[in-house]
Amino acid sequence: xxxxxxxxxxxxxxxxxxxxxxxxxxxxxxxxxxxxxxxxxxxxxxxxxxxxxxxxxxxxxxxxxxxxxxxxxxxxxxxxxxxxxxxxxxxxxxxxxxxxxxxxxxxxxxxxxxxxxxxxxxxxxxxxxxxxxxxxxxxxxxxxxxxxxxxxxxxxxxxxxxxxxxxxxxxxxxxxxxxxxxxxxxxxxxxxxxxxxxxxxxxxxxxxxxxxxxxxxxxxxxxxxxxxxxxxxxxxxxxxxxxxxxxxxxxxxxxxxxxxxxxxxxxxxxxxxxxxxxxxxxxxxxxxxxxxxxxxxxxxxxxxxxxxxxxxxxxxxxxxxxxxxxxxxxxxxxxxxxxxxxxxxxxxxxxxxxxxxxxxxxxxxxxxxxxxxxxxxxxxxxxxxxxxxxxxxxxxxxxxxxxxxxxxxxxxxxxxxxxxxxxxxxxxxxxxxxxxxxxxxxxxxxxxxxxxxxxxxxxxxxxxxxxxxxxxxxxxxxxxxxxxxxxxxxxxxxxxxxxxxxxxxxxxxxxxxxxxxxxxxxxxxxxxxxxxxxxxxxxxxxxxxxxxxxxxxxxxxxxxxxxxxxxxxxxxxxxxxxxxxxxxxxxxxxxxxxxxxxxxxxxxxxxxxxxxxxxxxxxxxxxxxxxxxxxxxxxxxxxxxxxxxxxxxxxxxxxxx
Numbered sequence: 151x152x153x154x155x156x157x158x159x160x161x162x163x164x165x166x167x168x169x170x171x172x173x174x175x176x177x178x179x180x181x182x183x184x185x186x187x188x189x190x191x192x193x194x195x196x197x198x199x200x201x202x203x204x205x206x207x208x209x210x211x212x213x214x215x216x217x218x219x220x221x222x223x224x225x226x227x228x229x230x231x232x233x234x235x236x237x238x239x240x241x242x243x244x245x246x247x248x249x250x251x252x253x254x255x256x257x258x259x260x261x262x263x264x265x266x267x268x269x270x271x272x273x274x275x276x277x278x279x280x281x282x283x284x285x286x287x288x289x290x291x292x293x294x295x296x297x298x299x300x301x302x303x304x305x306x307x308x309x310x311x312x313x314x315x316x317x318x319x320x321x322x323x324x325x326x327x328x329x330x331x332x333x334x335x336x337x338x339x340x341x342x343x344x345x346x347x348x349x350x351x352x353x354x355x356x357x358x359x360x361x362x363x364x365x366x367x368x369x370x371x372x373x374x375x376x377x378x379x380x381x382x383x384x385x386x387x388x389x390x391x392x393x394x395x396x397x398x399x400x401x402x403x404x405x406x407x408x409x410x411x412x413x414x415x416x417x418x419x420x421x422x423x424x425x426x427x428x429x430x431x432x433x434x435x436x437x438x439x440x441x442x443x444x445x446x447x448x449x450x451x452x453x454x455x456x457x458x459x460x461x462x463x464x465x466x467x468x469x470x471x472x473x474x475x476x477x478x479x480x481x482x483x484x485x486x487x488x489x490x491x492x493x494x495x496x497x498x499x500x501x502x503x504x505x506x507x508x509x510x511x512x513x514x515x516x517x518x519x520x521x522x523x524x525x526x527x528x529x530x531x532x533x534x535x536x537x538x539x540x541x542x543x544x545x546x547x548x549x550x551x552x553x554x555x556x557x558x559x560x561x562x563x564x565x566x567x568x569x570x571x572x573x574x575x576x577x578x579x580x581x582x583x584x585x586x587x588x589x590x591x592x593x594x595x596x597x598x599x600x601x602x603x604x605x606x607x608x609x610x611x612x613x614x615x616x617x618x619x620x621x622x623x624x625x626x627x628x629x630x631x632x633x634x635x636x637x638x639x640x641x642x643x644x645x646x647x648x649x650x651x652x653x654x655x656x657x658x659x660x661x662x663x664x665x666x667x668x669x670x671x672x673x674x675x676x677x678x679x680x681x682x683x684x685x686x687x688x689x690x691x692x693x694x695x696x697x698x699x700x701x702x703x704x705x706x707x708x709x710x711x712x713x714x715x716x717x718x719x720x721x722x723x724x725x726x727x728x729x730x731x732x733x734x735x736x737x738x739x740x741x742x743x744x745x746x747x748x749x750x751x752x753x754x755x756x757x758x759x760x761x762x763x764x765x766x767x768x769x770x771x772x773x774x775x776x777x778x779x780x781x782x783x784x785x786x787x788x789x790x791x792x793x794x795x796x797x798x799x800x801x802x803x804x805x806x807x
Contacts, residue, residue, distance in 0.1 A: 462776025
């Protein structure tokens, strides 16, 4: 959709080429347009119905077409404020609310259809209706979203892409758990290249170097639980070389069915995205255009993970170079950057504690020294006031200790984090200031994603281990839970806890096995699974809203858009909200007390389309654009440590009782 320039796409989660072995290259394209220019004045949003928020605009209209359509997406782009609004049609009608007054470009699209772009000026209050007409449009798969899409892959059935043969079963049961079904047809290679890729994962070179990538050695015999024997290895290499040889056409698997969409629910929803301003070439310490530092993405800005503070602001870590912490005031659209002490150390996670301190672990470590630190930023002084070495006693006997992911906070203010390559959990004791490291029992577990429960147990999703790991600091014991799907089951980040102390995790699809949403009931120890209702689903991190609906980002595929998914445990139904950007993937979602869902469209491309995003499932309930976290920072589904009322911002930050 659209004609604004498209630039080279970003790789999802391959920001450090040294960590690229077992990850999936996913890139994103803005489902329309690059946002350029900065600025915009401040307009305060008051607590009032969305249609009449003081100083804000409302607009409605209709969409027609010679062909039938449903759920058309209507885009409003404000270049001056670097923002985009998106709503859906219901029976051809649409309405958008809580919009900053200004100049907008507007268009709409549906499958195989798109309208021309109109320019409109929106003023405070209710604006005249807009009429949009769609006509036939060519294939709307964006050209820069993944390796598959960028090269205009041929979409085929699963059995066409993966014909019978020795090795197919191993690929389905082992390889696809991590890589998914589109990794192999998107990367045809020679037999020697397939062999070299598998050698890395089987740990052939680990006698002479430290493990540097998550995939290094995870299939090493006989320690791996995957059970990959020598005959299996030969069959896998032969199958890949035969069916995906070097120079063969790039292909992708057709989704077996369309994502189920509810027109009535989509008609109530509204997205808003606030984009990071672009840097001039080589701006800031460390530069940003040519330096291939392992700590970030040169030449780009990438808001990776975000959190909400008690004042209604949204904070994100920017993995571009220089690495930054970014503050957004959604009431005005204004942003402010704070460069990390070492601008190339890498960022991924962010945590805001109950006192308002912002914590950022260094994902890749300080270059050369390889010291991995937990950084503390005080938003009152706007200074980095803490720099804590996370392994001062060198417990992890490796030069590569990260990446540090999944930071979480217990009721006493102690901070936990995963150390993925080491298969360990780190703990910073707030009272003593000391660090401790605890290894997960399963070898090569790759803990990815973390949550705390209301009993201060720490939960990690084992990406490679295929289990849920519970850590009880009081007893210093780990307990691991294997889902009914069995081992291996790729829990990509995954874990969250609801207000009833149930633990939730997502499992990625693998071949003909669908993706899953899984609940562990801590009172019974029973795990229950629900299939995501289409093949190829890749549910990311689970989180609960104020009504204990379970939300997760759903990664896009070549023939369907990325979406935000909701699972209602009461009636066991799924609802999906396709995002404004076709495949801009996101990690953990953040929930407000009034039901908004915040996310980072981190895989967005072209340049200038990553930043902050929010989904309002019911736009008529928007009373403020401020983002007050559920139960206060850090936004858990259950109430944390109680604080004197004067320590929290005005407003209902607690879960309704």
